Amino acid sequence: MRRNITIPIVTMADIAxxxxxxxxxxxxxxxxxxxxxxxxxxxxxxxxxxxKAQHIFVTKEGNLFFGGxxxxxxxxxxxxxxxxxxxxxxxxxxxxxxxxxxQYIAKIIELLKRQYLKNCVFVCQKQKT
Amino acid sequence: MMKRLKKLRNxxxxxxxxxxxxxxxxxxxxxxxxxxxxxxxxxxxLTVPKKGAPPIVVPLKEIIILTLDKSGNLFLEGKKIKIExxxxxxxxxxxxxxxxxxxxxRNLVSVIEELKKNKIDxxxxxxx
Numbered sequence: 001m002r003r004n005i006t007i008p009i010v011t012m013a014d015i016a017x018x019x020x021x022x023x024x025x026x027x028x029x030x031x032x033x034x035x036x037x038x039x040x041x042x043x044x045x046x047x048x049x050x051x052k053a054q055h056i057f058v059t060k061e062g063n064l065f066f067g068g069x070x071x072x073x074x075x076x077x078x079x080x081x082x083x084x085x086x087x088x089x090x091x092x093x094x095x096x097x098x099x100x101x102x103q104y105i106a107k108i109i110e111l112l113k114r115q116y117l118k119n120c121v122f123v124c125q126k127q128k129t
Numbered sequence: 130m131m132k133r134l135k136k137l138r139n140x141x142x143x144x145x146x147x148x149x150x151x152x153x154x155x156x157x158x159x160x161x162x163x164x165x166x167x168x169x170x171x172x173x174x175l176t177v178p179k180k181g182a183p184p185i186v187v188p189l190k191e192i193i194i195l196t197l198d199k200s201g202n203l204f205l206e207g208k209k210i211k212i213e214x215x216x217x218x219x220x221x222x223x224x225x226x227x228x229x230x231x232x233x234x235r236n237l238v239s240v241i242e243e244l245k246k247n248k249i250d251x252x253x254x255x256x257x
Contacts, residue, residue: 009148017154020158023158027165040235042239042242043242046171049169050169093172098235099233099234101230101233102229102230102231102256103230103256106230118177119175119177120175120177122238123171124171124172124238125171126171
């Protein structure tokens with residue numbers, strides 16, 4: 001006796017579209033508000049995944065930006081405290097202009113130490129040959 | 130009655146191909162899944178020591194002490210050296226970089242990159 005197997009295409013299409021909407025929404029919410037800075041160039045780049053990433057932008061004048069907003073060190077510390085309260089394993093990506101003076105970077109590193117944030121990345125770009 | 134039947138016969142039927150639509154949607158899903166997994170940033174990964182953590186003791190002979198001045202010149206024990214010369218010290222286990230607070234960030238990144246390339250992963254930064 002031959003069995004007829006029917007594949008419910010309609011429900012499959014429903015599920016496919018729901019997954020698609022879900023993935024699109026994830027893509028949209030993952031966007032970081034980027035501040036234009038000229039990143040320093042290095043020869044060998046290591047690729048670092050953006051899992052649990054928080055981005056700090058530092059301009060060459062030493063202005064700090066976090067979440068698209070300009071803030072001072074005290075405000076940045078409060079914001080980072082809120083983020084680490086939710087997730088202790090946050091990775092801080094420091095996007096600093098190559099002309100930024102070290103004193104501003106030093107303040108950020110001290111802040112990370114105070115917040116017990118051990119993972120940080122100095123974001124760079126590949127050197128153009 | 131006849132008019133109604135005629136209307137029904139003239140009615141255009143639109144054929145909707147559901148299997149091909151679900152094919153396209155699955156292809157789009159695969160595309161987005163692959164794209165999301167490829168999102169990354171490029172840079173140098175560092176581990177900042179915890180506040181109050183006990184210092185790691187390294188014998189002095191295994192430490193290289195570098196100084197970066199305001200102009201980005203690199204000095205080792207008072208002598209000016211090139212960044213490429215750091216490869217001669219790849220046997221060292223740790224590095225201390227004393228950086229002038231006005232030194233540009235790109236100079237620090239170049240030195241850290243060169244140290245990491247020569248397997249010196251323990252780097253201490255001190256502002257002067």
